[in-house]
Amino acid sequence: MSPRRRDSESTAAARAERRAGLLATAAEVFASRGYAATTVREVADAAGILGGSLYYHFDSKESMVDEILSTFLTDMWAAYDRVLGSGLGARETFQELVAESFRMIDRYRPAVVIYQNESKHLAANPRFGYLQESQRRFRETWLAVLDRGVLDGEFRADLDTGLIYRFIRDTVWLAAGWYRGDGPLPAEEIARQYIAMVLEGILST
Amino acid sequence: MSPRRRDSESTAAARAERRAGLLATAAEVFASRGYAATTVREVADAAGILGGSLYYHFDSKESMVDEILSTFLTDMWAAYDRVLGSGLGARETFQELVAESFRMIDRYRPAVVIYQNESKHLAANPRFGYLQESQRRFRETWLAVLDRGVLDGEFRADLDTGLIYRFIRDTVWLAAGWYRGDGPLPAEEIARQYIAMVLEGILST
Amino acid sequence: MSPRRRDSESTAAARAERRAGLLATAAEVFASRGYAATTVREVADAAGILGGSLYYHFDSKESMVDEILSTFLTDMWAAYDRVLGSGLGARETFQELVAESFRMIDRYRPAVVIYQNESKHLAANPRFGYLQESQRRFRETWLAVLDRGVLDGEFRADLDTGLIYRFIRDTVWLAAGWYRGDGPLPAEEIARQYIAMVLEGILST
Amino acid sequence: MSPRRRDSESTAAARAERRAGLLATAAEVFASRGYAATTVREVADAAGILGGSLYYHFDSKESMVDEILSTFLTDMWAAYDRVLGSGLGARETFQELVAESFRMIDRYRPAVVIYQNESKHLAANPRFGYLQESQRRFRETWLAVLDRGVLDGEFRADLDTGLIYRFIRDTVWLAAGWYRGDGPLPAEEIARQYIAMVLEGILST
DNA sequence: CATGAATGAGGATTCATTCAT
DNA sequence: GATGAATGAATCCTCATTCAT
Incomplete structure (x- = not known):
C-alpha cells in the first residue's frame, strides 16, 4: 500500500467511514426508539461520543x-x-x-x-x-x-x-x-x- | 326529559361524553402526527380549547x-x-x-x-x-x-x-x-x- | 367602570400591557449588553421570570x-x-x-x-x-x-x-x-x- | 537571500507577519459581523484555515x-x-x-x-x-x-x-x-x- | 503550522404540567 | 370547565477551545 493510498484513506475515505458508522448507530437507535422520541444525546451515547460531537459530522x-x-x-x-x-x-x-x-x-x-x-x-x-x-x-x-x-x-x-x-x-x-x-x-x-x-x-x- | 334527568346528564354522563369527545379528537391527532411528535397544545387546538384545559379532564x-x-x-x-x-x-x-x-x-x-x-x-x-x-x-x-x-x-x-x-x-x-x-x-x-x-x-x- | 370594561381590560389590554412591560425590560438589557451578547435568560432574569416563560409572550x-x-x-x-x-x-x-x-x-x-x-x-x-x-x-x-x-x-x-x-x-x-x-x-x-x-x-x- | 536570513524570517519575523495578517482578517470580520456575533470559525474561514488552527497563533x-x-x-x-x-x-x-x-x-x-x-x-x-x-x-x-x-x-x-x-x-x-x-x-x-x-x-x- | 475530531458548557426554544382566577 | 400565565426540565444545536497526529 503506497503512502499516497494511505493518505487518501486517512482523509476522504476515513471520514466517509466514520459517517457511515455513526449513521448505522443512529439508524439502530431511531429504529428502536422512534425518530421523534429519540434524542440526539441517545444517538451520541450509543456512538460513545458527546451530543455536540455529532454536529461535527452532521448538520x-x-x-x-x-x-x-x-x-x-x-x-x-x-x-x-x-x-x-x-x-x-x-x-x-x-x-x-x-x-x-x-x-x-x-x-x-x-x-x-x-x-x-x-x-x-x-x-x-x-x-x-x-x-x-x-x-x-x-x-x-x-x-x-x-x-x-x-x-x-x-x-x-x-x-x-x-x-x-x-x-x-x-x-x-x-x-x-x-x-x-x-x-x-x-x-x-x-x-x-x-x-x-x-x-x-x-x-x- | 325531566330536570332530574338533565341534571344527572350534566354531571356523570355529560362528563363522560366530554371525555369521549376529547379522546376522539386526541386519537385523531395522535394518529396523524404520531404520539411522540404531537404536543398537548395541538390536541387542545383541535378540540378548540387551551392546552391547560385538557388537564381538567385528563391527568x-x-x-x-x-x-x-x-x-x-x-x-x-x-x-x-x-x-x-x-x-x-x-x-x-x-x-x-x-x-x-x-x-x-x-x-x-x-x-x-x-x-x-x-x-x-x-x-x-x-x-x-x-x-x-x-x-x-x-x-x-x-x-x-x-x-x-x-x-x-x-x-x-x-x-x-x-x-x-x-x-x-x-x-x-x-x-x-x-x-x-x-x-x-x-x-x-x-x-x-x-x-x-x-x-x-x-x-x- | 362597568364589569364589561374591566373584563376587556383583563384580557386584551392587560396582555398588551404585560407585553409592553416585558419589551421595555428586554430593550433595556439588549441596549446595555448588546443584542447578540444578551441571553434570553438575562432578559427573563431582569423581568423576574424564567427563561422559558418569555416564550408565552413572544415567539x-x-x-x-x-x-x-x-x-x-x-x-x-x-x-x-x-x-x-x-x-x-x-x-x-x-x-x-x-x-x-x-x-x-x-x-x-x-x-x-x-x-x-x-x-x-x-x-x-x-x-x-x-x-x-x-x-x-x-x-x-x-x-x-x-x-x-x-x-x-x-x-x-x-x-x-x-x-x-x-x-x-x-x-x-x-x-x-x-x-x-x-x-x-x-x-x-x-x-x-x-x-x-x-x-x-x-x-x- | 542567505539561508540564515530565510531561517530567521521563518521564525520571529515571519511569525509576526502571519499574526498581523490573521489579525487584519479577524478585525475585518469582527467589524462587519460584530464581535459577539462572530464565530472563531468565521474568522478562520476568512483566513482560509480551520478553526482550531487559529489557536496556534492566539490564545x-x-x-x-x-x-x-x-x-x-x-x-x-x-x-x-x-x-x-x-x-x-x-x-x-x-x-x-x-x-x-x-x-x-x-x-x-x-x-x-x-x-x-x-x-x-x-x-x-x-x-x-x-x-x-x-x-x-x-x-x-x-x-x-x-x-x-x-x-x-x-x-x-x-x-x-x-x-x-x-x-x-x-x-x-x-x-x-x-x-x-x-x-x-x-x-x-x-x-x-x-x-x-x-x-x-x-x-x- | 495545520488538520480533524472531539469536548462540554451554554444558548434558544419547546413542551408537559400546574394553578390562581 | 376553561383561561392565561408561568414553571422547569429537556431538547436541539452552537461554539470556543483542546489535542493527538
Missing part, C-alpha cells in the same frame, strides 16, 4: 435520517430497476421484487424500519420530497406488475389490484420489524414463504 | 393514549372472544376473526393506527403492560387457529405457522393506515378480499 | 427586537412626518427634526441605542427589511432638507451635503448612548445646543 | 480583539501625543487632532469600528481596563482643548463643553462606519469638511 438530527433513508432508497431502486429491466413475466417479476425486498431488509433493516414508521410524517417536510416520489414509483411499479399479471391470466381477475397493491406495499417491509439476521430463518427462506403465501394462499389444495 | 398526555388504547383493546377482545367461543372450525374462525378486525378498523380507526405505530414503544412503560399481554394473547390465539387448521388438513402444512402468524398480526391492522369510512370500498368488502388473498392466493387456478 | 428573541425597533420607528416616522408636513423652511425643518429626534431619545432611549448598534447587522435578515427602508427614507428626508437649505441660501454651499447628512444621521441618535432622563440636562437643552453647534459652529464670532 | 478569541484594539490605541495615542506636544493653540490643536483621527480611520478602519461598537461591552472585562483608561485620557484631552479654546476666546462660551466633548468623542470615529479608502473622498477631505462643519457651522454667513 442536524434531520440530516441524519435524511441520509439514512436516501441511501437505502437509492440502493433499493437500483435493485428494483435491475429486476424490472430483465424482461421477466409478471409472476417472475413479482417473485424477484419480493426477493429483493427481503434482501434489502437483510442489509438495511434499521433503515427499513424507519422508512415504515416515519416516512408518512417526514414526507410533510419538503426536504423529504423524495419519499413521496419513491412512494409514487412504488405504486406505479407494483400496479403495473399486478395488472399485467391479470392481463396475462397469471393472476386472478376477481381481486382489486389497488387493494392487493396496498397489502403488498405494507407487508413487503413488515418483516423488518422482527427479522434478525442471526435468527433461524434466513431472508431467502422468509421471502420464499411470503411468496408462496401470497401467490398460492394458505389453504391446502 | 396527562400519557393517560390519554392509555384510555384510547385500552378502550379499543377491551372492545376488540370482547369481539374476538365471541368468535372464539362459538365453536367454529379453523377456516371459519380465521374468516370471522379477520372480519372482526376490519370492523374494529371501521370503528376505531385512529386508535388502531396508534396501536400499530406506537405500541412497541409504549410497551416499555409498565403502565402499558396490558399491551404486551394483549400481544401475547393475540399470538396465542392466532397460532392456535393456524395450528389447528394445519392439523385438520384445512391449511397447508408446508408453511411455518410462526411466520404466517406474524404476517397476519401486522397485516390485519394495516388497512387502518389508509381506510376511509367514506371511501368506495366498505370494510366488509376489504375484509372479503383480504381473506380471499390470504386463503387462496393471488394466482389464477 | 423568539428575534421577535422581541423586532417589536422594539418597529414600535420605535413607527412612532419616529409619525413625528417626522408631522414636521415635514407643516410647510416650514429648511432651517426650521432642520431644527424641528432634530428636536423630535431628541424627544424620541427621551422616550425610547433603549430602542434608539439598539437601533444605533444593531440595525446594520439585523438588516441582513429579510425580516428586518423595514430597517433598510427606514434608512432609505431617512437619507432621502435629510438630503432634501439640506439641499433645499443650500438652494435657499440658508446653508453653506461649500460643504458636501452627502457628507453632512452622514454626520447628522449618526450624531442625531448618539446622545442615546449617554443620555439619562434624570441627568442635569433635559432633552430640550441638549437638542438646543446640538442645533446651535451644527448650525453655527463652535467658533466664537 | 483565544478575546486575545485577538485585545491585540487589535491595543495596537490601534497605542498608535493613536502616539499620534495624539505628537500633536499635543507641539505647542499649538486650541483651534490648531483641534484641527490636528481631528485630522489625526481621520488618518487613523484610514489606517485602522476595522479596528476603529470595533472600538466604536464593542469597547463599552468589553470594558467590563478587567483585561480591557486600558479601554477605560484610554477613554479617560480622551475625555481629559478633549476637554482641555475645548476649555482652553473658550478661555482664549477662540471657542464660543455659551456651549456646554461637556456636551460638545461627547459629540466629538463619538463623531470623530463615526466615519469609520462608512469610509472606504477607495471611495471618491480621501480622508483628508472628509476631515477638512468635518472641521469646517464643527468649527463654523453649516449656516451660510
